[in-house]
Amino acid sequence: MTSLEKLSIEKSVPGRRGVRFARPEKPASAWLPESALRKTPPRLPELSEFDVVRHYTRLSRLNYCLDTHLYPLGSCTMKYNPRANEEIAALDGFAGLHPAAPDAAAQGTLEVLWRLEKMLCALTGLAAFTLQPAAGAHGEFTGILIAAAYHRARRDRKRTEILVADSSHGTNPASAALGGFAVKTVASRPDGRLDLAALQAALGPQTAMVMLTVPNTLGLFERQIREIADAAHAAGALLYMDGANFNALMGLAKPADFGVDVLHLNLHKSFSTPHGGGGPGSGPVGVAAALEKFLPVPRVAEKNGKFVLKTNVRGSIGRVRSWAGNVGVALKAYAYLRGHDAAGLRSIAENAILNANYARAKLKDLFPPAVDEACLHECVLQTEPERLNGIKTLDVAKRLLDFGFYAPTIYFPLIVHEALMIEPTETEAKETLDAFVDALRAIHAEALADPERVRTAPHELPVKRLDELAAARNPNVAWG
Amino acid sequence: MYSPHTETDRAAMLRAIGADSLDALLAQIPADLRAGVADWPAALAAPELLAHARALAAKNKPLACFAGGGARDRFVPAAVKALTQRGEFLSAYTPYQAEASQGTLQAIYEFQSSVCALYGMDAANASLYDGATALAEAVAAAARIAGRKKILVPESLHPEWRAVLATYFAAKGEPIFETVPCPTGRMAPDELARRLDDATAAVVVATPNFFGLLEDGAALAALARAQGALTIAVADPVSLGVLEAPGTWGADFAVGEGQGLGNALNYGGPYLGLFACKKAHVRHVPGRICGLTTDAAGKRGFVLTLQAREQHIRRERAASNVCSNEALCALAATIHLALLGPAGLREVAELSVDKAHRLAEKLAAVPGFRLRFDGPFFDEFALECPVPAERVRHALLKEGVLAGIPLGGYDPAWKNVLLVGATELRTGEEIDRFAAALGRAAT
Numbered sequence: 001m002t003s004l005e006k007l008s009i010e011k012s013v014p015g016r017r018g019v020r021f022a023r024p025e026k027p028a029s030a031w032l033p034e035s036a037l038r039k040t041p042p043r044l045p046e047l048s049e050f051d052v053v054r055h056y057t058r059l060s061r062l063n064y065c066l067d068t069h070l071y072p073l074g075s076c077t078m079k080y081n082p083r084a085n086e087e088i089a090a091l092d093g094f095a096g097l098h099p100a101a102p103d104a105a106a107q108g109t110l111e112v113l114w115r116l117e118k119m120l121c122a123l124t125g126l127a128a129f130t131l132q133p134a135a136g137a138h139g140e141f142t143g144i145l146i147a148a149a150y151h152r153a154r155r156d157r158k159r160t161e162i163l164v165a166d167s168s169h170g171t172n173p174a175s176a177a178l179g180g181f182a183v184k185t186v187a188s189r190p191d192g193r194l195d196l197a198a199l200q201a202a203l204g205p206q207t208a209m210v211m212l213t214v215p216n217t218l219g220l221f222e223r224q225i226r227e228i229a230d231a232a233h234a235a236g237a238l239l240y241m242d243g244a245n246f247n248a249l250m251g252l253a254k255p256a257d258f259g260v261d262v263l264h265l266n267l268h269k270s271f272s273t274p275h276g277g278g279g280p281g282s283g284p285v286g287v288a289a290a291l292e293k294f295l296p297v298p299r300v301a302e303k304n305g306k307f308v309l310k311t312n313v314r315g316s317i318g319r320v321r322s323w324a325g326n327v328g329v330a331l332k333a334y335a336y337l338r339g340h341d342a343a344g345l346r347s348i349a350e351n352a353i354l355n356a357n358y359a360r361a362k363l364k365d366l367f368p369p370a371v372d373e374a375c376l377h378e379c380v381l382q383t384e385p386e387r388l389n390g391i392k393t394l395d396v397a398k399r400l401l402d403f404g405f406y407a408p409t410i411y412f413p414l415i416v417h418e419a420l421m422i423e424p425t426e427t428e429a430k431e432t433l434d435a436f437v438d439a440l441r442a443i444h445a446e447a448l449a450d451p452e453r454v455r456t457a458p459h460e461l462p463v464k465r466l467d468e469l470a471a472a473r474n475p476n477v478a479w480g
Numbered sequence: 481m482y483s484p485h486t487e488t489d490r491a492a493m494l495r496a497i498g499a500d501s502l503d504a505l506l507a508q509i510p511a512d513l514r515a516g517v518a519d520w521p522a523a524l525a526a527p528e529l530l531a532h533a534r535a536l537a538a539k540n541k542p543l544a545c546f547a548g549g550g551a552r553d554r555f556v557p558a559a560v561k562a563l564t565q566r567g568e569f570l571s572a573y574t575p576y577q578a579e580a581s582q583g584t585l586q587a588i589y590e591f592q593s594s595v596c597a598l599y600g601m602d603a604a605n606a607s608l609y610d611g612a613t614a615l616a617e618a619v620a621a622a623a624r625i626a627g628r629k630k631i632l633v634p635e636s637l638h639p640e641w642r643a644v645l646a647t648y649f650a651a652k653g654e655p656i657f658e659t660v661p662c663p664t665g666r667m668a669p670d671e672l673a674r675r676l677d678d679a680t681a682a683v684v685v686a687t688p689n690f691f692g693l694l695e696d697g698a699a700l701a702a703l704a705r706a707q708g709a710l711t712i713a714v715a716d717p718v719s720l721g722v723l724e725a726p727g728t729w730g731a732d733f734a735v736g737e738g739q740g741l742g743n744a745l746n747y748g749g750p751y752l753g754l755f756a757c758k759k760a761h762v763r764h765v766p767g768r769i770c771g772l773t774t775d776a777a778g779k780r781g782f783v784l785t786l787q788a789r790e791q792h793i794r795r796e797r798a799a800s801n802v803c804s805n806e807a808l809c810a811l812a813a814t815i816h817l818a819l820l821g822p823a824g825l826r827e828v829a830e831l832s833v834d835k836a837h838r839l840a841e842k843l844a845a846v847p848g849f850r851l852r853f854d855g856p857f858f859d860e861f862a863l864e865c866p867v868p869a870e871r872v873r874h875a876l877l878k879e880g881v882l883a884g885i886p887l888g889g890y891d892p893a894w895k896n897v898l899l900v901g902a903t904e905l906r907t908g909e910e911i912d913r914f915a916a917a918l919g920r921a922a923t
Contacts, residue, residue, distance in 0.1 A: 093537025180652025323748025
């Protein structure tokens with residue numbers, strides 16, 4: 001089998017070293033029992049520093065990334081990651097701080113965490129935030145535990161069910177199930193919004209919470225959000241907002257005004273922190289005043305200009321992870337927000353909405369939108385295989401790679417047939433969008449003239465289409 | 481601020497859309513639900529922003545770090561930082577389009593392989609949030625596999641990790657956790673045997689444990705197996721440079737906090753949850769997994785695999801809700817391990833052991849102080865103080881030393897216990913300064 005790039009272990013040369021340390025005065029065997037020591041060393045590569053630098057630099061060049069290519073992944077908000085924020089988070093004073101350092105030695109970091117929480121409160125209108133959750137799904141799970149604690153505190157033990165929209169992210173039902181709740185799915189209407197009548201029919205004394213993404217995964221605002229909130233509250237349930245798409249609301253609208261009780265934000269989406277190839281993220285959770293006491297510990301508090309980390313809070317659900325959260329990510333989000341004034345925040349949302357509508361307008365004749373109206377931060381279009389010689393969304397996505405664009409999110413939301421979910425974000429320029437539109441239009445034409453070319457794409461990438469079925473049938477997940 | 485749009489761009493785009501104004505695009509948001517932010521500070525220009533951040537960073541006190549508890553002040557080679565800051569890694573996302581993400585995917589495969597090599601396991605995932613949440617996922621998987629509800633957790637497991645387990649499963653009400661007391665600082669086999677029964681899904685064995693002590697993993701795992709229970713090992717990956725791999729001594733799952741592999745302390749995050757297991761359990765692994773495959777031309781390549789376990793396919797029936805993980809931290813660990821190799825990792829482990837033992841000898845020689853527990857320890861130890869440990873730590877701050885973690889906050893019975901550790905970075909001078917100041921701290 002030929003390979004693109006050898007594995008690090010295949011480049012290994014016995015005896016080669018990448019970094020050396022001083023010799024210990026005594027070996028481990030002087031201090032530890034022989035029976036505890038490992039008999040064979042772990043099979044790790046032996047490489048020089050230069051070998052390692054070249055290897056991973058070469059690997060990096062096999063990636064498309066935001067810095068090199070438009071990365072229009074819907075619901076992921078792949079916006080530019082400002083380098084100033086990287087520099088700030090890496091300052092020794094922040095990066096070198098041990099999490100068990102006493103408050104007196106951690107005032108700078110605690111102040112940032114406290115200020116960031118307050119800024120997120122101002123943006124959402126909610127009473128309090130926790131920065132503990134490490135990612136969006138972790139935030140959802142935290143929100144679900146808060147809902148469980150809320151109902152338990154009211155001795156309302158019959159609330160065993162959580163309602164999610166059929167357009168929701170998969171993490172919503174998965175998080176609810178992890179919290180021990182039964183999940184019931186509520187249908188959307190043809191206009192992409194939650195069916196209020198269906199929701200009302202599903203609500204009852206068993207409903208703990210309704211989870212809704214706003215704007216939803218079709219890039220549309222839930223116009224009846226107030227009615228949805230009222231219906232949930234009238235039934236004794238809470239309303240959770242999945243804030244993955246908060247970029248569309250930044251500085252424009254506050255979820256607290258919608259009647260939202262609990263929400264999570266994604267600092268790695270709306271707040272510009274890098275996605276890192278799949279994390280680290282950060283999923284702060286905000287709550288209405290009545291739910292504040294349930295937030296996880298530790299909590300940051302301020303007293304006379306001094307900041308403290310509180311670990312004992314009556315009513316708290318407890319710890320959802322060790323230490324104080326993805327602080328390094330929070331620092332970047334804080335720096336991002338301090339670089340904007342109120343008008344600047346609003347322009348984030350406006351330009352994101354402008355870009356998505358521009359892409360939509362320029363493509364809708366060839367790739368029909370799932371819902372025929374203006375969108376917010378993202379648009380969901382469809383490939384029509386029956387008119388394109390059987391060419392599917394997957395083929396279009398792979399061919400886009402050949403044209404120098406990462407693919408949109410595909411086949412999501414699940415309620416849309418052959419979905420192409422496009423979120424350009426506000427940091428992309430008009431000329432980049434024009435090139436992207438031209439590429440998709442060219443692929444459409446190619447699907448009519450030379451479908452085989454599209455069906456067998458990609459052609460220009462380091463590898464051809466990869467066999468996912470074979471990978472799953474006989475999993476090879478480590479060099480062994 | 482980071483939008484490139486000029487007024488001309490905006491006007492041209494609105495024209496193309498057929499909208500009169502930007503407001504027209506917002507029509508679907510009811511007017512009474514639109515509200516800008518109030519009381520927002522003025523924007524800081526780039527130089528002022530950096531100065532503001534520097535001033536805040538300067539409010540944190542630089543200290544010689546003898547604290548551990550799963551967060552370690554270790555050497556990070558410059559190449560780790562330089563490579564992980566490359567935009568190609570930094571600004572990519574979960575490799576959904578494999579053909580355009582082979583760099584990230586191969587790095588994940590190398591990460592999984594390195595984790596398997598350290599822990600003596602067959603399969604690993606692309607990472608989880610931190611060690612504590614990795615343990616929670618392992619517990620969930622073990623309970624599902626065993627079809628049993630009881631999990632035995634030793635008192636020698638990090639109290640924050642025990643707290644996370646309690647939080648994770650409180651709403652669901654299962655599995656049920658039973659604590660195995662560890663008066664000697666370690667889990668005694670007969671204490672475990674007494675609690676093992678046919679309802680026990682798994683036993684958690686941390687070694688080195690929270691107090692730095694080595695457990696008899698082989699004996700504990702054998703007891704568990706005899707009752708049909710699984711063993712979940714918790715181990716510091718750096719310790720595995722010299723210690724026997726959990727997979728070799730009989731663990732079915734292994735998890736760990738991977739921060740010490742190339743990642744900064746960062747006041748607690750982002751950290752790196754390591755998760756590995758034996759082959760039989762691969763379909764119960766949470767989160768992303770990268771697998772080797774071939775492309776249409778027969779060339780080797782990598783994809784995300786076994787996705788039928790995951791939330792975006794299975795929704796409420798998924799093995800876990802994990803979506804984003806700690807990919808960039810995992811990349812740092814992968815590069816770190818490639819730079820160190822088996823010999824470098826062994827050196828780091830041996831230096832840490834050696835320095836921790838020298839430190840322990842010096843601190844225990846200070847009148848009034850002694851080691852709380854007997855038994856072999858790795859690079860951390862519990863120091864019994866004659867006064868509350870909180871007071872000792874406070875006194876040492878003035879000497880520029882973070883003496884350790886006072887354990888009274890976790891358990892009042894540990895009020896006088898300070899958890900102290902050393903890594904390869906602590907110098908002889910710092911160790912001597914610590915020991916010299918300790919005598920003064922007790923008075």
